[in-house]
Amino acid sequence: MPRKVDHEWRRAEITDAVVRLAGRSGLSGVTFREVAAEAGISVALVQRYFETKRNLILRTAEAVSIGMTDRFVGRLAKLGPDGPILDRLRELALSFLPTDEESRRALIFYHQVGAVGLTDPTMRGVEAHGRADRLVDLVADMLRQGQELAEVDDTVDAIVEARILLALMVGLSLSVLLENQDLDQVTTAIDSQLARLRRIPLPGKTNRMIQREVSSRSTRSIESGMSVWDRSSRHRPR
Amino acid sequence: MPRKVDHEWRRAEITDAVVRLAGRSGLSGVTFREVAAEAGISVALVQRYFETKRNLILRTAEAVSIGMTDRFVGRLAKLGPDGPILDRLRELALSFLPTDEESRRALIFYHQVGAVGLTDPTMRGVEAHGRADRLVDLVADMLRQGQELAEVDDTVDAIVEARILLALMVGLSLSVLLENQDLDQVTTAIDSQLARLRRIPLPGKTNRMIQREVSSRSTRSIESGMSVWDRSSRHRPR
Numbered sequence: 111m112p113r114k115v116d117h118e119w120r121r122a123e124i125t126d127a128v129v130r131l132a133g134r135s136g137l138s139g140v141t142f143r144e145v146a147a148e149a150g151i152s153v154a155l156v157q158r159y160f161e162t163k164r165n166l167i168l169r170t171a172e173a174v175s176i177g178m179t180d181r182f183v184g185r186l187a188k189l190g191p192d193g194p195i196l197d198r199l200r201e202l203a204l205s206f207l208p209t210d211e212e213s214r215r216a217l218i219f220y221h222q223v224g225a226v227g228l229t230d231p232t233m234r235g236v237e238a239h240g241r242a243d244r245l246v247d248l249v250a251d252m253l254r255q256g257q258e259l260a261e262v263d264d265t266v267d268a269i270v271e272a273r274i275l276l277a278l279m280v281g282l283s284l285s286v287l288l289e290n291q292d293l294d295q296v297t298t299a300i301d302s303q304l305a306r307l308r309r310i311p312l313p314g315k316t317n318r319m320i321q322r323e324v325s326s327r328s329t330r331s332i333e334s335g336m337s338v339w340d341r342s343s344r345h346r347p348r
Numbered sequence: 349m350p351r352k353v354d355h356e357w358r359r360a361e362i363t364d365a366v367v368r369l370a371g372r373s374g375l376s377g378v379t380f381r382e383v384a385a386e387a388g389i390s391v392a393l394v395q396r397y398f399e400t401k402r403n404l405i406l407r408t409a410e411a412v413s414i415g416m417t418d419r420f421v422g423r424l425a426k427l428g429p430d431g432p433i434l435d436r437l438r439e440l441a442l443s444f445l446p447t448d449e450e451s452r453r454a455l456i457f458y459h460q461v462g463a464v465g466l467t468d469p470t471m472r473g474v475e476a477h478g479r480a481d482r483l484v485d486l487v488a489d490m491l492r493q494g495q496e497l498a499e500v501d502d503t504v505d506a507i508v509e510a511r512i513l514l515a516l517m518v519g520l521s522l523s524v525l526l527e528n529q530d531l532d533q534v535t536t537a538i539d540s541q542l543a544r545l546r547r548i549p550l551p552g553k554t555n556r557m558i559q560r561e562v563s564s565r566s567t568r569s570i571e572s573g574m575s576v577w578d579r580s581s582r583h584r585p586r
Contacts, residue, residue, distance in 0.1 A: 134467060136464065138376050228459055277516055278519055281520075282519075284515075284519075285511075288472055298508055302505065302508050306544060
């Protein structure tokens, strides 16, 4: 196995241990000693790879962010390349919910990093939260696309709507994790919010008919927009 | 000064110190020693009043919750007893935003307690988050009232809408604190979401005209609903 791959595998093993630990006892439970024990390696090795606790948290946030993106991309892929925009947005929203152990841990980590960022501005630029603007732009682009394809109500302001949807997703995922709502209630909320964005078909002309009139180039630009987001999340600053 | 009042004043002095400390360095910076130094009293005195760190956090969350309720009630009072329902909901939403130093600290504390609750289920029942259900019921009651008064679109499901609004408020307040959005953007988002709930007036009959036809008893029941919420937040568990 080439050395680089080996290093990446080792780093992933360590950041996975961080996410498991943080999911059990919070970020305050993340120490080099505990991480080493959880990963089954030496403290010296964890230190060699990550140097500081801050760096360990940042790199783990980055790994969690990549995992969430992969999750979303995987859900989108199931819809095929021409899935309706509102269905795509639904997949995006659902991929931010704690529906299994992996997403549950990822979201707990995401919210914990957010809580640290409340009092430590140097932690606000981390992957998990620093890409908020790009995510708003992605959702806004999808909504504009939907308007062009006559699937989304063209009276809504795409940027405002994108900010609403993303803030809603943050609040809903938190309420599931804190057991104030269950997954069914939250899914109903997402569907209800998205249903409002749907364009009401014109009499005598279905949305699908209008859609066929619109060039298919626009679908391409969404895919490339997502790739930018995807690529940037894979960019390793270190 | 009677002894009881003196004790309450002392407790408030200590929980204020906790909120200031947590706003600067997070809940992990809240120790008996630091709290005592911040409040300018002895460590023994802090321990005598609150015994454990957990109790200190719980009682502070309760105090913060009461402060947020007072803030909301104060904003409502400015609207007068017959303010339109959507204006009332707007005041509720805005009272959950960090618009000054006090609300900023309160919301940081609220989100920090939420983050602790992610991995510590015993902290999920605290005032700040434990009353989520009651808040959903309050907002749903307001929406139903608005439907009865012909101010709110009667096709919306009041409970689902209440859950959406509250989750949105949590997400928006967090995005302001993390500097992903500013207050103007968030206020626009709230207004946009509320505008969708407004009932479109029937031709030839304004909502205000329909409203006059509806008995005023319903407004009373909202006030009493809020009082229940208000009272319960003032209830001091042991």
